[in-house]
Amino acid sequence: MTMSTTEQQNPGETPQTPSAAPEQICVNCQSDLSSDARFERYGVCSHCGQHYRIPAKQWIDLIVDPESFEEFSRHLVSVDPLVFSDRLPYRRRVLDAREQTGLTEAAVSGTARILGIPVVLVVLDFRFLGGSMGSVVGEKITMAFERAAEKKMPIITVAASGGARMQEGMLSLMQMAKTVAAAKKLHDAHVPFVSLLTHPTTGGIYASFATQGDVILAEPKALVGFAGPRVIKGTSGRDDIPSHTAEFLFGQGFVDQVVDRTRLRDTLSTILRILNSRPQLSKDGKRSTTAPASGDRPAWEIVQIARHPERPTALDYIRRMSQQFVELHGDRLYGDDPAIVGGLGEIAGRGVVFIGHERGHGDESRRGGQALPEGYRKATRLMELAARLRLPVVTLIDTPGVYLGEGSEERGIAMALSENLALMSSLPVPVVAVIIGEGGSGGAIALGLADRVLMLENAVYSVIAPEGAAAILFRDASRAPEVAESLKITAADCLRLEVIDEIVPEPEGGANRDPNYASALLLDSLTDRLAELLDMSTDRLVRERYRKFRRMGQHNTYLRELVAQEATDLISRVTGTFDSIRDRLPFGDEQALPAEIDGDLERTADAEEQREDR
Numbered sequence: 001m002t003m004s005t006t007e008q009q010n011p012g013e014t015p016q017t018p019s020a021a022p023e024q025i026c027v028n029c030q031s032d033l034s035s036d037a038r039f040e041r042y043g044v045c046s047h048c049g050q051h052y053r054i055p056a057k058q059w060i061d062l063i064v065d066p067e068s069f070e071e072f073s074r075h076l077v078s079v080d081p082l083v084f085s086d087r088l089p090y091r092r093r094v095l096d097a098r099e100q101t102g103l104t105e106a107a108v109s110g111t112a113r114i115l116g117i118p119v120v121l122v123v124l125d126f127r128f129l130g131g132s133m134g135s136v137v138g139e140k141i142t143m144a145f146e147r148a149a150e151k152k153m154p155i156i157t158v159a160a161s162g163g164a165r166m167q168e169g170m171l172s173l174m175q176m177a178k179t180v181a182a183a184k185k186l187h188d189a190h191v192p193f194v195s196l197l198t199h200p201t202t203g204g205i206y207a208s209f210a211t212q213g214d215v216i217l218a219e220p221k222a223l224v225g226f227a228g229p230r231v232i233k234g235t236s237g238r239d240d241i242p243s244h245t246a247e248f249l250f251g252q253g254f255v256d257q258v259v260d261r262t263r264l265r266d267t268l269s270t271i272l273r274i275l276n277s278r279p280q281l282s283k284d285g286k287r288s289t290t291a292p293a294s295g296d297r298p299a300w301e302i303v304q305i306a307r308h309p310e311r312p313t314a315l316d317y318i319r320r321m322s323q324q325f326v327e328l329h330g331d332r333l334y335g336d337d338p339a340i341v342g343g344l345g346e347i348a349g350r351g352v353v354f355i356g357h358e359r360g361h362g363d364e365s366r367r368g369g370q371a372l373p374e375g376y377r378k379a380t381r382l383m384e385l386a387a388r389l390r391l392p393v394v395t396l397i398d399t400p401g402v403y404l405g406e407g408s409e410e411r412g413i414a415m416a417l418s419e420n421l422a423l424m425s426s427l428p429v430p431v432v433a434v435i436i437g438e439g440g441s442g443g444a445i446a447l448g449l450a451d452r453v454l455m456l457e458n459a460v461y462s463v464i465a466p467e468g469a470a471a472i473l474f475r476d477a478s479r480a481p482e483v484a485e486s487l488k489i490t491a492a493d494c495l496r497l498e499v500i501d502e503i504v505p506e507p508e509g510g511a512n513r514d515p516n517y518a519s520a521l522l523l524d525s526l527t528d529r530l531a532e533l534l535d536m537s538t539d540r541l542v543r544e545r546y547r548k549f550r551r552m553g554q555h556n557t558y559l560r561e562l563v564a565q566e567a568t569d570l571i572s573r574v575t576g577t578f579d580s581i582r583d584r585l586p587f588g589d590e591q592a593l594p595a596e597i598d599g600d601l602e603r604t605a606d607a608e609e610q611r612e613d614r
Contacts, residue, residue: 036529038262043261053199054126061438063112064112070110071110072109101573106116121157124161132163138175141209155193161205162202173204175204177208187214193212198219199221217256218258221246225244254330261310267326270326279348279349288301299481314398328344332381339372342379347526352394356436357371357396374411383424386427394530402441417446430533431449431451435459435500438462451541453501454502456503464482504521504522
């Protein structure tokens with residue numbers, strides 16, 4: 001077992017595989033590891049959590065079910081296309097690596113089971129020429145992707161590499177293109193791919209198939225980056241490189257989770273079980289769309305309930321509705337916005353992708369659910385993942401609007417919202433959106449273009465916050481309560497306007513009074529809606545979703561509007577004349593109205609009836 005984490009392998013560099021120190025002392029905390037059971041099993045120091053490199057066989061034993069691994073492509077071996085030689089001939093280096101590791105190449109591939117679920121597994125062993133990717137490693141990885149696509153089996157790759165194998169020249173570089181093309185074919189076949197980045201993952205491996213994973217995991221403090229530290233120092237003179245850690249990449253949105261090796265098997269098992277869960281859902285019969293309890297409340301009172309600090313958030317609902325939830329992080333572009341959460345979960349045992357605004361509780365810094373562009377781009381990534389893996393999408397909407405502070409316009413908030421809406425309009429899987437709290441403006445609708453839109457009884461859905469509307473219309477935010485009534489923002493209002501499809505009842509007094517019961521009511525509605533949508537073909541789903549939003553809005557033609565206005569003016573004039581005459585008549589003498597006035601009234605009534613018919 002390699003004891004040092006300071007030894008790094010640059011792409012194609014001569015391998016350095018230091019043996020275990022005689023006294024087995026942790027390089028990080030200097031603890032004695034000779035009797036450390038956690039270190040013996042996992043290669044992890046039980047005192048400080050330092051993760052050490054471990055051989056491919058140990059990786060396989062840690063991940064898969066006992067005796068389930070069956071290796072393939074073992075017969076492939078490297079040749080020497082360039083007749084390369086530096087301090088030693090390339091052929092000699094390969095022979096030495098085989099003797100030292102007992103492997104034929106740096107990649108070990110095969111089929112196995114994890115909790116009984118069949119998978120394809122590829123593990124790179126850093127001891128073999130630094131895990132570098134030459135023609136054979138590229139071929140074995142490509143064959144693994146092809147087998148996974150053909151057999152519809154999820155694939156897991158474990159990367160530990162210095163990069164491309166320079167002793168094979170441009171042929172080694174071509175393996176980057178080859179493995180990425182194979183990964184793309186896997187995506188097109190709708191087969192899941194989980195990529196694990198271990199210490200170190202650099203160069204051509206990191207810049208090719210390893211970053212194509214549907215889910216990307218990394219080990220704590222693993223060195224991960226395109227150029228290794230020695231290359232950067234040699235070319236730029238820089239010594240301090242904070243960007244090359246798993247934790248840094250997680251913060252920048254490039255890694256879904258940093259997972260301790262001792263929890264890795266459980267994490268992989270959960271991901272695979274969710275992706276493999278596709279039971280038939282059954283409806284619970286026709287559901288009422290009305291919720292009478294809040295019907296008589298003033299809109300402003302409902303606004304206060306929707307904003308209650310103890311009201312359940314998206315994560316509160318997800319964790320109560322889904323027995324297993326694997327949160328995925330980052331937009332794979334810039335960062336990870338905590339104001340939007342998402343990941344793999346379950347509804348009634350069926351795998352789904354959850355996406356939601358997260359307000360947080362107390363002092364938790366999530367900007368009250370006001371998301372940045374990277375939050376909506378994370379949502380886009382998760383929707384694309386759902387489409388690839390054919391998983392339904394459930395969105396939970398709870399935001400006063402997008403974040404309007406620093407970084408929002410600079411990073412393209414409008415384009416991020418637009419891209420989400422465009423993607424949702426044609427997403428080839430069922431989509432159910434739920435307004436769980438405050439659904440405000442473009443930040444809300446960006447997650448709301450769905451096949452079915454549900455709304456909790458005490459939620460609100462508005463083009464603008466009542467305070468904002470009052471400030472614009474009256475220059476007085478204190479008039480928000482009266483404006484709230486005019487905006488028609490309650491669940492009952494939205495149902496009448498056909499903006500939503502169903503009202504989900506809440507516990508008396510609001511969801512904050514009993515979050516568990518509120519979650520059970522929501523789960524019941526979601527199960528029914530998904531059951532009816534899962535029976536539809538993809539073409540019908542997309543077609544009906546378009547028609548649903550195509551019909552939204554009310555309008556008239558100019559001619560009809562002109563006739564309606566003339567009828568309204570006529571009624572107003574006749575009614576004014578009638579009132580004037582009646583005021584001059586003795587009490588009870590309305591029958592003495594002139595015949596021409598009586599005729600005008602009849603004609604006005606006929607005109608009104610015709611207008612209503614039109």
